[in-house]
Amino acid sequence: MELGIYSFGDIHADPATGARVSPQQSMADLLERARLADEVGLDYFGIGEHHRKEYSVSSIAPVLAAAAAQTKNIKLGSAVTVLSTEDPVRVYQQFSTIDLISGGRAELTAGRGSFIESYPLFGADLNDYEELYEEKIALLLGLNEAGRKEAPITWSGKFRPALDNATIYPRPVDNDLDIWIATGGTPSSTARAATLGTNVIYALLGGAVSNFARHAQLFRAGAAQAGHDAKALKVGVSAVGLIAKGGAADTFYPYWRRVMDDISRERGFSSPNRISYNMQTAPSGAIYAGNPEQVAEKILLTHQHMGHNRHILEMDLASVPQKDILKSIELFGTEVKPLIDAELGTTKENAA
Amino acid sequence: MSTQTIGILGAGKVGTGVARQALLAGYRVLIAGSGDPKKIDLIVSVMAPGAIAVTAEQAMAEADLVVLSVPLHKFRTLDPAGLNGKHVLDTMNYWRDTNGDMPELADAPSSSEMVLAHIPGARLAKSLNHIGYHELELDARPDGSADRRALAVVSDDDDTRALVLDFVERLGFDAVDAGPLSNGTAFEPDTPIFTGSYTAPALEAELVAHLAERGELTTSR
Numbered sequence: 001m002e003l004g005i006y007s008f009g010d011i012h013a014d015p016a017t018g019a020r021v022s023p024q025q026s027m028a029d030l031l032e033r034a035r036l037a038d039e040v041g042l043d044y045f046g047i048g049e050h051h052r053k054e055y056s057v058s059s060i061a062p063v064l065a066a067a068a069a070q071t072k073n074i075k076l077g078s079a080v081t082v083l084s085t086e087d088p089v090r091v092y093q094q095f096s097t098i099d100l101i102s103g104g105r106a107e108l109t110a111g112r113g114s115f116i117e118s119y120p121l122f123g124a125d126l127n128d129y130e131e132l133y134e135e136k137i138a139l140l141l142g143l144n145e146a147g148r149k150e151a152p153i154t155w156s157g158k159f160r161p162a163l164d165n166a167t168i169y170p171r172p173v174d175n176d177l178d179i180w181i182a183t184g185g186t187p188s189s190t191a192r193a194a195t196l197g198t199n200v201i202y203a204l205l206g207g208a209v210s211n212f213a214r215h216a217q218l219f220r221a222g223a224a225q226a227g228h229d230a231k232a233l234k235v236g237v238s239a240v241g242l243i244a245k246g247g248a249a250d251t252f253y254p255y256w257r258r259v260m261d262d263i264s265r266e267r268g269f270s271s272p273n274r275i276s277y278n279m280q281t282a283p284s285g286a287i288y289a290g291n292p293e294q295v296a297e298k299i300l301l302t303h304q305h306m307g308h309n310r311h312i313l314e315m316d317l318a319s320v321p322q323k324d325i326l327k328s329i330e331l332f333g334t335e336v337k338p339l340i341d342a343e344l345g346t347t348k349e350n351a352a
Numbered sequence: 353m354s355t356q357t358i359g360i361l362g363a364g365k366v367g368t369g370v371a372r373q374a375l376l377a378g379y380r381v382l383i384a385g386s387g388d389p390k391k392i393d394l395i396v397s398v399m400a401p402g403a404i405a406v407t408a409e410q411a412m413a414e415a416d417l418v419v420l421s422v423p424l425h426k427f428r429t430l431d432p433a434g435l436n437g438k439h440v441l442d443t444m445n446y447w448r449d450t451n452g453d454m455p456e457l458a459d460a461p462s463s464s465e466m467v468l469a470h471i472p473g474a475r476l477a478k479s480l481n482h483i484g485y486h487e488l489e490l491d492a493r494p495d496g497s498a499d500r501r502a503l504a505v506v507s508d509d510d511d512t513r514a515l516v517l518d519f520v521e522r523l524g525f526d527a528v529d530a531g532p533l534s535n536g537t538a539f540e541p542d543t544p545i546f547t548g549s550y551t552a553p554a555l556e557a558e559l560v561a562h563l564a565e566r567g568e569l570t571t572s573r
Contacts, residue, residue, distance in 0.1 A: 116449050127425075127452035186364055187395045188385075207486030218398040225394060267447070268541025270548040 001303065001340050002310040004044025005037055005329060006079035006238060009056030009063075012318040015254040021319055026056035029322045031066055036326055038071035040333025044312055045071070046079030046109070046238075051117035054262075054318075058118075061094040068102035077107030079238065079312070080182040084132040085118040087160055088140040089168055096147075096172040104173035109201060110137055111182035128159075135159055137181065141196055144179060147171045180236065190215050194222025201236030201310070204286045209298070212237070213305035236310035237302055240317055241288025243295050243328040243336060249281045252289045255318040288313055292335035299336070300343055356380060358519075359415025361408055361430065363392040363399075366443055367421035369485035370523075371400035373492060377522040382415060384408040386429065409434060417515055419480075420444055420467070425451040427467050436473030439512045441519070443480040445541055462536045464506075477507035477516040479527075482539040482546045491549070492524025502526040502552040504545065504559060506536045526552040530559050538562040 009030055013020045021029065034045045045067055051058045064076045076098060081091060091108065099106035112133045119126050135157045146153040147168070156162035180199040183189035193200040200219050202212055216235050223230040242252040256277060264271045280287040288295050299311050315328050358374045360367045363385040371381045381403040385392040389405040396405040412418055412434035420430065424444045442464045446457055460466035464478040483491070483503060493500040503525045507513040513529060520527035530538060538559050539545040545558055 114449065125452070126448070129450060129452060187368055187399050188364065191395055206484065208490060211486050211489070214399050218395060221398055222394055267449075268543075268546060270544055270546065 001299070001308070001344050002043035002075075002236075003299075003332060003337050003340070004042050004046060004075070004310065004312040005033065005332070006044075006046030006048060006312050006314050007033070007057075007316050008048045008050045008314075010054060010259075010316050010319040011056050012054045012255075012258060014319060014321070015258045021322075023056040027063070027066075029325075030057075030063060031070055032322070033325060033329055034067040034074065034076075035070050036329050037333065038074040040330055041337060042074060042329065042333045044075045044077060044107075044310065046077045046312060048079045049082055049113075049118070050115060051121055052115070061098060064098050064106065065101055068098055068105065071102075071105075073105075075105050075107055075178075076102055077178075077180070078109050080109045080111035080113070082113035082118050083110040083136045083140065084112050084129070085122040085124045086136070088136050088143060089160070089163070092140060092143045092147075092168055092177070093170070095177055096170050099172035099177060100170060106172065107178040107180065108140075109180040109182050110140060114184065124159075132159055137192075137196070141179065141198065143168055144177050147175045147177070150175060180234075182238070185212065185215055187215075187218060190218050191222050194219050194228070195226045197223060197226065197228035197233065199234040199236065201238055201312075202306075204237050204239040204302075206280070206286055208284050209286060209302045210284065210305050212302075216306040216308065234309040235306060236312065237306065237308050238312045238314065239286055239288050240315075241290075241295060241313040242315050242320060242324065243288075243290065243292055243331040244324065245291055245331070248291060248328075249277075249287075249289045251324055252287075252317070252320065253277055255320045256287070258318040292331050292339065295332075296336045296339035296343075299340055303344065357382065357414055357416050358419060359406075359411030359417070360384070360403075360419045360421055361411060362419075362421035362423075363395050363405075364421060364423070365485045366480075367419070368395065368399035368403075369488050370419055370421060370443065370480065371396075371403045373488050373523045374519075375400065375402045376492075377524070379522075380404075382406045382411040384411040386426075412438060417441060417519060418474075423451060424463060424467075425454060427470055430467070430471055432471045432473060435471045438474055439509075439515050440471070440474040440476050441480065441516050442467055442476055442478045445481050445546075447541075461534055462540060464533055464536045468533065475507070475509040475512040476533060477505055477509070477512045478533060478536040479503055479505040479516055479520055482543075482548075483525075484547060487549075488523065494524070495521065500524075500526050500551070502528050502550050502555040504528050504530040504539050504555060506530045506533050508533045526555075528552055528555050528559070535559070535563060537566070 009026045011021045011026050047060045047063045060078045095108045152165045152167045181193040182201045184203045220230045242248045260272045281289050357380045359382045374381045383403050392405045418440045420442045468476050491501045505516045517527040
């Protein structure tokens, strides 16, 4: 099982003190986390994009490039690239370049995004939500396939100029980019990833861990039906959480609450409270906050349901202080990972 | 009178979630996506084992109760003739992030009334829109449980209301009659009831408070 962390560069005002990390400090903090995650043997460092004031990252590629220059072994990926408002050709070039800088450690995870600021910003029409994504994911995979075959690509679509016998440079290491599709659990998204034969990562942002068992089952069945080697395709899980020797759930709560209050207000949900939080931090819930043993147990429970290959945590919700994040990353690598490896076999055996 | 066959339009999170709970409650469940049922065969067999993937025409024709669970911006793809005279349950909500801009919604008192204007012959009720699809499974309880969650039902048709109240009860929730369809504004997004968890007395109190506040207190009883 691969373990890792991901972040959007949260720079919210601290719920307790009101203090705010500057965007410049946030970049330094993100890179410090990448170095530590690499040192303690975590497998993945992900960066996602937002286009609003509470986040420091709207441009994923330069952050990953900086992380690539400061790390040795850890995989570096987007979590996620809002592909609907990107040009797949440019994204392919950027991630191929990160792959070259990092010696083949770059990954690209594509999604539609659950926030929509990038649509008006880049002139995409929300009314094309489905169609934009369909077209762009198909082109991105087409570019990667052309790269693998070292062949030019001819393509035409609705949302970008046609490509006529074009070759896109540079190509990534070994001519192949590792591409994942992210989804929140819409069955047709799972079916699409299965048909396309990409890896898939599920955002477990609520409900019970067991709810996602069906999705993983659907993905593998769909991939097999489409003629792909289902065992070679990976299933990932992304979720929020924090690890500490003691008090992790209490430390995490005000930050989680801040983000959930914001989202609830924007989307017209009722705000959550400590009771709903406690249900989610309980052993079967979808928040991975606790001591190393508790978090390891929950990841193993998730594995029982989903048989997943990768589990990544967003620890810095609403800008949880850097000292708590660093401790959490350290414990994830030095204590949680050995517990999971002992149960499931090491990452290397697992991947074989 | 008890409903036997549920026809669900939409094989997404909500459609398959309602299907699973309806199967547990002993209903025969048909699900239709857009177009050829073969496209959703696998989704249905894994996400709601026991449900039958069919065309929308078949789902509408055979169902005692038709459940609408398509993305709201696709409401115009619903077939008014197929739904004419049918008992229909609207579970949909407006999400700008996925539905895009819907100017016609601004002219309608509620999203259900916008939908009804497109399918005027349907006997429409609104419910299940105000509970998360995964909570349909997590929060369902046997009748009489102390912590049983309550869900509101509105309709202008007495027979449809009775059918849907019974359906919601059989899914594992206390069903609360909240009056005519226009009262559905009390549990659309941006209300406390929307995604809030209430027992029946608490839900009734919240409905009264909301409708009184908006000067819309009307009841069918």
